[in-house]
Amino acid sequence: MTEEVGLCPPQGTVPRVSIEAEDGAVxxxxxxxxxxxxxPDVCFVAPMASRVxxxxxxxxxxxxxxxxxxxxxxxxxxxxxxxxxxxxxxxxLMQRAGLWPWLRRRPFGGxxxxxxxxxxxxVMATDTRPFAPDPRIALDGREEAFGRGLRALNLLTDEAPxxxxxxxxxxxxxxxxxxxxxxTIGARHPQGAAGLRIHALCPAGIDAPVWDIHAEDxxxxxxxxxxxxxxxxxxxxxxxxxxxxxxxxxTQAGADLRGLTYRSVLPGAHRLLxxxxxxxxxxxxxxxxxxxxxxxxxxxxxxxxxxLTAALTRSARSRxxxxxxxxxxxxxxxxxxxAFTRVLSAGDDETAMKMGVLCLLEEDCALADYxxxxxxxxxxxxxxxxxxxxxxxxx
Amino acid sequence: MTRGIWTRExxxxxxxxxxxxLALFWVxxxxxxxxxxxxxxxxxxxxxxxxxxxARAQPVSLSAVITALAIAMLTPEGLGAFRLILGIxxxxxxxxxxxxxxxxxxxxxATVALSFLGFGFPGFTWPEIxxxxxxxxxxxAAIGLMTGVMPAxxxxxxxxxxxxxxxxxxxxxxxxxxxxxVLVLLVADPVTSATTRLGRWLNGLLFLALVILFANAxxxxxxxxxxxxxxxxxxxxxPVLDEVALALWYAQRWRRHGRH
Numbered sequence: 001m002t003e004e005v006g007l008c009p010p011q012g013t014v015p016r017v018s019i020e021a022e023d024g025a026v027x028x029x030x031x032x033x034x035x036x037x038x039x040p041d042v043c044f045v046a047p048m049a050s051r052v053x054x055x056x057x058x059x060x061x062x063x064x065x066x067x068x069x070x071x072x073x074x075x076x077x078x079x080x081x082x083x084x085x086x087x088x089x090x091x092x093l094m095q096r097a098g099l100w101p102w103l104r105r106r107p108f109g110g111x112x113x114x115x116x117x118x119x120x121x122x123v124m125a126t127d128t129r130p131f132a133p134d135p136r137i138a139l140d141g142r143e144e145a146f147g148r149g150l151r152a153l154n155l156l157t158d159e160a161p162x163x164x165x166x167x168x169x170x171x172x173x174x175x176x177x178x179x180x181x182x183x184t185i186g187a188r189h190p191q192g193a194a195g196l197r198i199h200a201l202c203p204a205g206i207d208a209p210v211w212d213i214h215a216e217d218x219x220x221x222x223x224x225x226x227x228x229x230x231x232x233x234x235x236x237x238x239x240x241x242x243x244x245x246x247x248x249x250x251t252q253a254g255a256d257l258r259g260l261t262y263r264s265v266l267p268g269a270h271r272l273l274x275x276x277x278x279x280x281x282x283x284x285x286x287x288x289x290x291x292x293x294x295x296x297x298x299x300x301x302x303x304x305x306x307x308l309t310a311a312l313t314r315s316a317r318s319r320x321x322x323x324x325x326x327x328x329x330x331x332x333x334x335x336x337x338x339a340f341t342r343v344l345s346a347g348d349d350e351t352a353m354k355m356g357v358l359c360l361l362e363e364d365c366a367l368a369d370y371x372x373x374x375x376x377x378x379x380x381x382x383x384x385x386x387x388x389x390x391x392x393x394x395x
Numbered sequence: 396m397t398r399g400i401w402t403r404e405x406x407x408x409x410x411x412x413x414x415x416x417l418a419l420f421w422v423x424x425x426x427x428x429x430x431x432x433x434x435x436x437x438x439x440x441x442x443x444x445x446x447x448x449x450a451r452a453q454p455v456s457l458s459a460v461i462t463a464l465a466i467a468m469l470t471p472e473g474l475g476a477f478r479l480i481l482g483i484x485x486x487x488x489x490x491x492x493x494x495x496x497x498x499x500x501x502x503x504x505a506t507v508a509l510s511f512l513g514f515g516f517p518g519f520t521w522p523e524i525x526x527x528x529x530x531x532x533x534x535x536a537a538i539g540l541m542t543g544v545m546p547a548x549x550x551x552x553x554x555x556x557x558x559x560x561x562x563x564x565x566x567x568x569x570x571x572x573x574x575x576x577v578l579v580l581l582v583a584d585p586v587t588s589a590t591t592r593l594g595r596w597l598n599g600l601l602f603l604a605l606v607i608l609f610a611n612a613x614x615x616x617x618x619x620x621x622x623x624x625x626x627x628x629x630x631x632x633x634p635v636l637d638e639v640a641l642a643l644w645y646a647q648r649w650r651r652h653g654r655h
Contacts, residue, residue, distance in 0.1 A: 325543025
């Protein structure tokens, strides 16, 4: 637990909210701090008993961040779970308890709309990114809650949820196995990338959104259904080459990254990323869906090259991507990597949609970007293409 | 941020490493004239790269060394400097540089230059590929495959197909050295060969089929001549092969999921 916590909206979104707790107010754990203006049931909740320190809103009541300080003692909000056996009741419970921001939809990413019905739900009980915590450790001792959460997810879709797990003992008992498609996948990144799994299992489309949720959050849903209280902590790995040692901690979403690392960081300048070294972003707070904190030494700024060297090596257009086995591996053989890269660079939206670009988000291209070194700009290209498709189809 | 190494120039350097055995054997068994051709090709390509750097701000690339090596090894003999400069310039400019440099080209510049020289100035003798040089193509392909810079499907399908074709007697043995070197130097180019898995296998098989066709039906042509012609036609057909492979993949996904 860190003393200070900053709540941010899910990455890539700036929702319009109405604030429920003013600066200085003392709130219980699980109490709503903000609600969506368009869907007042969807809440962002306090991760612990705390005092609201600062609410920053952007223009038009758009949420930037809410910072709270831990307050000793304090209550825990209990929710009424009596209507959770119907779809509408379960949705309302998940939204009010603050579990909704942990869901992510594809295409386009971000939190799903309050009344959206997914074509499929994919539960990720595996994370192959470097230094990622093993979900099996997070689920240890919570099998019953996990099974209950998984059964509840059946209410949200017509099709049973997909459960992606590593080889090993089954995570759910045999009675639950009819209610979920269990998919066993390898341990090498990017085999556990949610986008590539969705691309293979149940492609997302404009009218067929696919949600993904981490297995630990499903276990939290199970606990919520049983006790009425949502556990707001999660297993987070703190690692990276700027640390003396890496460790696993149990902390809240929105935890202060400096608070998590300052005891073990090596001397010298460093950068703190929320997320893995591949797709992490420099941040102050742990982002809503992230389960990794990475501390990397700050690279010394490169000396300015000689003007002639700069003229010979820099150009306005980026260099082309050369198809190689490394690029194919970076997409795990899930899609024709070189053809997809060319389509992305050319901005050919229609062919990209045929190839399944709607299943992918930035984090799925992160490994390819890493592999391609200075020539890799796939993430920006992908985001640009997704935004273009979104505006085109919204019109 | 820590970065991977697979930039364009890394691929070029690894390709150069792969071609090193081929180049060494070629220099060892060659004469001074061949080295002069290599130097001339390097000079002409460097000048054109500089021109496009200054005129179009296109970054230069070491891939010119590979192009120069392929041209020097496979070009007809006794052409003279002027024709050679003309052919190399045509190949480099129209085959590569106007498209935006190496990586954005549709056909291999060396293939274009060699075809231009072959069709434009008939009557000059095509070089003969010596056996030791042809054997050196095998380690070259092995390095390319191990580092992943050469398309595995192209090399494997052509090699497997050639084994079968020789066994059943449709591919005469005297073609093999030239076809092997052209396969490694011109066809197994990561940029201009097909990029999908099935497309690559089709690409290698198409090259082999064209070589077999020319070996049996194009009387009076030298092995290098029709291997280069086959390489040109293959690289022109590579996008179609990719389209075929992608169309099959779309159809398969459509059948399985009901949507793309």
